[in-house]
Amino acid sequence: MTETRPELSEIGVPDAAELRLARSFATSDAWTLREVYDRYGAQVHRVALSLLSNSSDAEEITQAVFVDAWRAKDSFDPAKGSLGGWLLAIAKRRCIDRLRVRERNRRDIAAVLAGNEHNHEVPGPDQIVDQIVVADQLARLPQTQRAVLQLAFYDDLTHSQIASLTGLPLGTVKSHLRRGLEQLRRRWEVDGGTS
Amino acid sequence: MEHLDPDQLVLIALGERTTPSGAHHEHFETGSDNSEESVRVHLQECSVCRRELTQLTRTVELAREAGELGLQTPVVLPASLWSGIAKELGIGTPPAARSDPRTVPRPLVTDGPDAAAAVSAGVTGLPDAAADRGPAESAVTAAAGPTRSLPGSSRVGAPPRPLAWRRGLLVAAAVVAIAASVGTGVLLGRPDSAPVVAVQSEADLMPMPSGPPTAHGTATITQTATGLTLRVAARQLPLRQGYYEVWLYNPTADKMVAVGTLGAAGDGAWSLASTIDLRSYSIVNVSAQDFDGNPAHKDSVLQGPLTQ
Numbered sequence: 171m172t173e174t175r176p177e178l179s180e181i182g183v184p185d186a187a188e189l190r191l192a193r194s195f196a197t198s199d200a201w202t203l204r205e206v207y208d209r210y211g212a213q214v215h216r217v218a219l220s221l222l223s224n225s226s227d228a229e230e231i232t233q234a235v236f237v238d239a240w241r242a243k244d245s246f247d248p249a250k251g252s253l254g255g256w257l258l259a260i261a262k263r264r265c266i267d268r269l270r271v272r273e274r275n276r277r278d279i280a281a282v283l284a285g286n287e288h289n290h291e292v293p294g295p296d297q298i299v300d301q302i303v304v305a306d307q308l309a310r311l312p313q314t315q316r317a318v319l320q321l322a323f324y325d326d327l328t329h330s331q332i333a334s335l336t337g338l339p340l341g342t343v344k345s346h347l348r349r350g351l352e353q354l355r356r357r358w359e360v361d362g363g364t365s
Numbered sequence: 366m367e368h369l370d371p372d373q374l375v376l377i378a379l380g381e382r383t384t385p386s387g388a389h390h391e392h393f394e395t396g397s398d399n400s401e402e403s404v405r406v407h408l409q410e411c412s413v414c415r416r417e418l419t420q421l422t423r424t425v426e427l428a429r430e431a432g433e434l435g436l437q438t439p440v441v442l443p444a445s446l447w448s449g450i451a452k453e454l455g456i457g458t459p460p461a462a463r464s465d466p467r468t469v470p471r472p473l474v475t476d477g478p479d480a481a482a483a484v485s486a487g488v489t490g491l492p493d494a495a496a497d498r499g500p501a502e503s504a505v506t507a508a509a510g511p512t513r514s515l516p517g518s519s520r521v522g523a524p525p526r527p528l529a530w531r532r533g534l535l536v537a538a539a540v541v542a543i544a545a546s547v548g549t550g551v552l553l554g555r556p557d558s559a560p561v562v563a564v565q566s567e568a569d570l571m572p573m574p575s576g577p578p579t580a581h582g583t584a585t586i587t588q589t590a591t592g593l594t595l596r597v598a599a600r601q602l603p604l605r606q607g608y609y610e611v612w613l614y615n616p617t618a619d620k621m622v623a624v625g626t627l628g629a630a631g632d633g634a635w636s637l638a639s640t641i642d643l644r645s646y647s648i649v650n651v652s653a654q655d656f657d658g659n660p661a662h663k664d665s666v667l668q669g670p671l672t673q
Contacts, residue, residue: 187577200451200456203456204447205579207447208571209572209578209579211442211446211447212442215440215446216440232442233446233449233450233453236450237450240450240454293430301431301434302436304431309439310574310578313575319428320432322379323425323429324429324432328381329379329381344375344376345372348372348375351375351379351425354428358424358427359420
């Protein structure tokens with residue numbers, strides 16, 4: 171038993187580069203937009219692709235999100251939330267607007283908008299955003315931490331099985347699992363669809 | 366109130382403890398204090414730990430759902446996407462090419478640390494390779510076999526195979542070592558200062574998972590009087606002990622050729638052999654290498670597809 175929780179400040183999400191981008195975004199130049207695009211473009215595109223299931227629509231929406239974001243950058247307040255969360259919220263809104271325009275797909279819209287409340291087969295926009303931010307953070311973890319988590323997530327190995335498979339000490343495996351999972355959780359809380 | 370051990374909560378969230386009762390003490394080397402029953406009782410009483418476990422469990426679910434949906438596969442955005450954004454906002458494309466004086470492409474220098482890096486990248490570690498330089502394609506194909514571990518050929522989404530994350534790297538390293546040694550045949554030396562005729566193709570270089578997330582860059586292929594030139598300008602690549610190597614990657618055949626080493630400012634320009642087919646070798650890749658005498662492709666830090 172322990173009396174302390176891990177300090178969130180130790181977890182490194184959001185990292186220093188993100189915080190710098192977020193703080194400078196409102197007053198930034200085009201170069202910063204390019205950095206923002208490099209950092210979040212893939213996630214925005216992925217959200218659009220997952221919600222719209224059409225690559226040309228997804229590219230169009232991704233472009234629109236960064237154009238919107240740039241034009242509205244004065245309204246971004248880093249004190250109120252993360253830059254990633256803000257961009258993904260714009261993406262989600264844009265996609266929902268696009269789905270509404272697709273008259274012929276009324277039933278699909280109903281299914282998507284209803285989300286997991288009424289239909290467990292079709293994940294809602296928030297859940298898709300959550301999955302994407304968690305997957306993105308997993309890909310950003312240090313290699314060993316990521317590999318250990320992948321063995322736990324996708325191969326369903328226990329920490330002792332991972333230790334014997336990789337040759338890492340048991341304590342090291344547990345520490346990778348905890349630190350890695352805390353980073354994913356923090357990312358989800360910071361950038362996720364309901365943040 | 367004392368809280369549960371964070372490690373223990375993580376293991377529970379991962380599903381290591383599936384039964385609500387019964388002792389699985391092999392998972393927890395602690396004493397009876399942490400038995401299943403006491404954990405259950407604590408969770409009933411402690412809203413802090415309960416919330417902690419709920420959030421961790423949801424995070425595990427999201428990661429597993431993402432894996433099932435193949436969401437871990439790296440996304441390479443088409444270069445046209447940024448061009449579209451830049452055009453609509455009237456900010457030029459890419460801004461680096463205009464505003465940053467460091468982006469002026471420089472040919473690879475023939476002395477100084479860059480040259481040392483180039484020598485290390487191309488020659489050291491494989492003393493026999495130069496004498497035994499066979500046809501690139503057959504050598505790489507034979508060595509590659511069924512393994513597909515090179516950048517861009519990610520199979521993420523599928524569960525990682527046991528030991529693959531250790532052994533796969535060794536196999537990939539061996540494969541790319543051969544690609545690197547034969548790949549030097551493509552490198553004809555520093556380009557002449559012939560005037561640029563036309564940009565034939567370009568690529569936006571995006572950060573790869575094993576590289577710094579803010580890294581980015583551009584690659585251009587220009588046709589000059591003397592042939593094709595590849596220029597790479599990388600940014601936000603931190604200085605490190607090793608060096609950065611530029612590669613051309615053929616995603617269909619899963620083959621790579623080494624092109625050259627980036628200078629300290631992240632720039633480089635190289636003449637390409639007229640025989641290389643850029644429709645096949647369509648992806649520009651930058652890897653972080655160590656000065657360990659091993660020229661094999663190490664960690665991808667940047668990558669992007671050339672426009673066709």
